[in-house]
Amino acid sequence: MNSIKASIIIPTKNPGRIFQEVLDAVIAQKTNWPFDIIVIDSGSKDGTVEFVKSRPQASLIEIPASEFGHGRTRNLAISKSKGEFIAVITHDAKPVDDNWLANLVSCAESDERIAGVFGRHIAYPHASVFTKRELELHFSGFNLVPIVHLEDEDRYNSDVVYKQFLHFFSDNNALIRRSVWESIPYPDVDFAEDQAWAKLIIEAGYYKAYSEAGAVYHSHDYTLFERFQRSFDESYAFRRFFGYVLSPDLKFMIRSVGALSLRDISFAKKTGLIKTSPGTVLHAVVDNLMRVLGHYLGAKGDRLPAAIVSRISRDKKLFAQ
Template sequence: MTAFHCAVVIPTKNALPGLRRVLSKVLAQKTPWPYEVIVIDSGSRDGTAEYLRKLDRVRLIEIPPDAFGHGKTRNLGVEMADAKFVAFLTHDAEPVEETWLARLVAAAEQDDQIAGVFGRHIAYATASPFTKDDLDRHFAGFLAHPLVVHRDLDPERYERDVGWRQFLHFYSDNNSLLRKTVWDQIPYPDVEFAEDQLWARTVIEAGYAKAYAPDAAVYHSHDFSPLEQLRRAFDESRNFKKYFGYDLSPGILQALASIVKQSSQALSQTPNPDRYGRTTLQTRSLRVAQGAALIFGHFLGTNHDKIPKNFSDKISLDRKLYKS
């Protein structure tokens, strides 16, 4: 018999001051069953660990920085959890409502075959209007399909349609929950990228289901500069090709065509004034630059083996990840 119905696991590294808001929301969750909160800190130097040690309701596990891994650190959290379900947040993902955790669990309890659940992301109020629009459109897309999905919905399509496979294995540990009995059979892979989606693909192919809980939302968003966008897209594209075999942007002509199309769409939009007081033209221009950086980054990442290694190393946002 488990001591808790659910555990919340949060990996941290130099997470202040945002972690205070996140934990305040997590510790205020209203549930009909007991839950525990586990934070795994990997060598913070900003006072995060000292802050966590003062919280009676938080179970702190400290590991050295070189012991961290997106997959293996989350495996440690699940292993330490004495619970039927384990939810994950990142230290910058803040639950919107006090029913967030109960709704994640309720989504999993619809069927014993549901291995994992992911929730919605909402942009912070300080985010750019384009970031807000991107997130809203992304998560609205899941509402066009059943909230519980599995491979047998359309086995033939799963085999022939890459886009359908991507849809079925989308899963984000910024806001997710798994069933521990499934994890006992299928733990997270020990990789440095996309551990959540690789796990989701494995459980889907093992015959389990995945659920989307749109009402279990968190605030989570980032406004990237064009250069940050390019570097992140490079790492994303390179690693999606490595781990999934996907070519997010296989050819230069396709990339250029996508940039032209995206730029035209951005210039035709009329965003609300952003928090920096930029004019509509300035905001549109930034959107064009960000979109072009995303597409070109995907092109470079997909074709990383065709460009000089020292150049690839400089582009990569996570050089340690790239060199590994």
């Protein structure tokens, strides 16, 4: 009989010092059952491999960078694990406390129909005020309906917002049920493998859950160009895998930039930020422009030359290094 309740999978590629905090926080988890840890590294050159080897609680799998794939690499690591549940996090997602893993598993065990659980993201203390607010707004909405499944097929086929809500899943901080993964593994895609997997399990009739208590610190203060690249990757993937068009035309793009910027300026006025740090507010407004521009071009990614897509894509650059 398998005695491992949960396995923790962490893909790595030159994560820097933050990963040392992440791995030690994972090792320090308190549970009433055993768990194992697998780090799968795709060519780190920053001392990550040596650090993992210094922690006997974690197993290490090394693969060439050329073999990395978001879905493929996670599937490989999961296939080497033993847990009834699989926690999947990224190398910069640090558990907030030592009950993170137990909270995710407890949520999954509340209903055997739950195939996957995603947990809350909290911005790191050093993150910008707008990054913190964005994460708070995003994840607070899931508390209203923490467990979902496909209840209305007609609405699912006609309402893009409903479909996106059901598909949302983030394996920056997630737990999946092994028995479901065995029949529905991660798709071998180059981006959005987590939401592509959630689409499959939702359409197969399984439930999806959100755990506020199973939280990690995870945030990025992107430069303006990095924001553009990230948004391009997101929009390009969503168009290909789900048919979503995040920014269909210039008119929509302009309205979106205006709405997002008015929201941020209103917040800045209420908090006094517009007087104490006008540069931060200006950056947020330009960040909105870069976000929506990336969505606009990403929706047209299939029409762009491959060389342009390769130059724009942030994800392709990160894993080609």
